[in-house]
Amino acid sequence: MSPVAAGLVHMELNRGDGSIGTFVGVQAGLAMQSIAMLGSAEQKQRWLPGMATVATLGAFALTEPTHGSDSVALETTATRDGDTWVINGEKKWIGNGTVADVVVLWARDTADGQIKGFLVEKGTPGYLAERIDGKGSLRSVWQAHLTLTDLRVPEPNRLPGARSFKDTARVLAGTRNAVAWGALGHAVAAYEIALAYCRQREQFGRTLVTFQIVQSRLVKMLAEVCSMQLICRQLGRLQNEGALTDTIAAIAKMNNTSKARQVIAEARDLLGGNGILLDYHVIRHMADIEAIHTYEGTETIQTLIVGRDITGVSAFA
Incomplete structure (x- = not known):
């Protein structure tokens, strides 16, 4: 779609319901765009077609319990261990975080201090997603609080184009x-x-x-x-x-x-x-x-x- 056509879609979805508009913003905007802009050819081929048809659900995990506006200072860490990365930390307000098939997760590389992006697949050990209840806004969207404990992500699941914030x-x-x-x-x-x-x-x-x-x-x-x-x-x-x-x-x-x-x-x-x-x-x-x-x-x-x-x-x- 042209930028205006895509914008009109976002306008009309939110005109009907903000939760639907936000879901599409997470799916097609944050998650898919991260892979499209920063992912490898293999990552794009694997994930984007299914995400485009919503057969595959995506999430974007950047915000943390103590880092919202200053997300550049995020504390979630990623440490290289051979052919895998070990990730520890917490995330908050992650739309689709409890249901996503793939989560674009952002963490700080302990080696160089730079922010890197990773694709975390559903069912990966060490990934705990708890739905945030009690919202008065966007009630149909499930936001999650993520707890990441020694989460292991293989090197091929790192976004190669994500080198810094x-x-x-x-x-x-x-x-x-x-x-x-x-x-x-x-x-x-x-x-x-x-x-x-x-x-x-x-x-x-x-x-x-x-x-x-x-x-x-x-x-x-x-x-x-x-x-x-x-x-x-x-x-x-x-x-x-x-x-x-x-x-x-x-x-x-x-x-x-x-x-x-x-x-x-x-x-x-x-x-x-x-x-x-x-x-x-x-x-x-x-x-x-x-x-x-x-x-x-x-x-x-x-x-x-x-x-x-x-x-x-x-x-x-």
């Missing part, structure tokens, strides 16, 4: 596009629900759309949605031309998830008490956008990425 960051930069498109989908859904509701809901003997303040709020919501659409369209054009940068991807992710939160909050308020009912769906989008706003780089981290680029000064610490 810079390579990990390349994967993350690519998937931020999908997050920007996904946020747009949530905002579109909320706007359309609010508009339809205000057209039929009557108060004081009139439908809500006949009130000036309601029209004003709907117009401002639409303006935000349109600006998000334009940003996504520009993302697709730049990606197609090979001109997309980390900074632009960061701006898009930061802007669209933030704007989506605002649009959804307006929709929730316009629906009044019904806005908290699952029957009207807005509250579900409100809960889901909170996770999307956070994962793959918080607003703060994206802001610092952009700030570093435009000022030449790193303010991360």
Whole structure:
């Protein structure tokens, strides 16, 4: 697919349900893209066809219990032992981690201190995945807490193109596009629900759309949605031309998830008490956008990425 076509798919999936959109983001974005960008020819041939048809499920294990935004400082270790790697550590918030056939796992090489990528196959001894319960957001996606104890991964399962965290960051930069498109989908859904509701809901003997303040709020919501659409369209054009940068991807992710939160909050308020009912769906989008706003780089981290680029000064610490 073209970048815009793929983006529209992400938009429509999230317009329906954030859990489905996130599942595809993990499967087709993080997991498959890691193998496609950094894997060997043999690894690509073995895993990608099955993953493309969802006959094979994938996961992406980077975040740790104490390292989210500062994932560059991850503590999971990988030690070379002959033709295998011994991996120890923990991971958290790993989508599909309990069901995946292959997990793209990131760990620090104890020899050179660099971050390396490994393909961990289902059933490998030393891999324990526990589902994280109690979530109020993305409830249909199973995130896992992973405990890795003397996990042995053969050398052929190491991603040859993953030599440092810079390579990990390349994967993350690519998937931020999908997050920007996904946020747009949530905002579109909320706007359309609010508009339809205000057209039929009557108060004081009139439908809500006949009130000036309601029209004003709907117009401002639409303006935000349109600006998000334009940003996504520009993302697709730049990606197609090979001109997309980390900074632009960061701006898009930061802007669209933030704007989506605002649009959804307006929709929730316009629906009044019904806005908290699952029957009207807005509250579900409100809960889901909170996770999307956070994962793959918080607003703060994206802001610092952009700030570093435009000022030449790193303010991360």
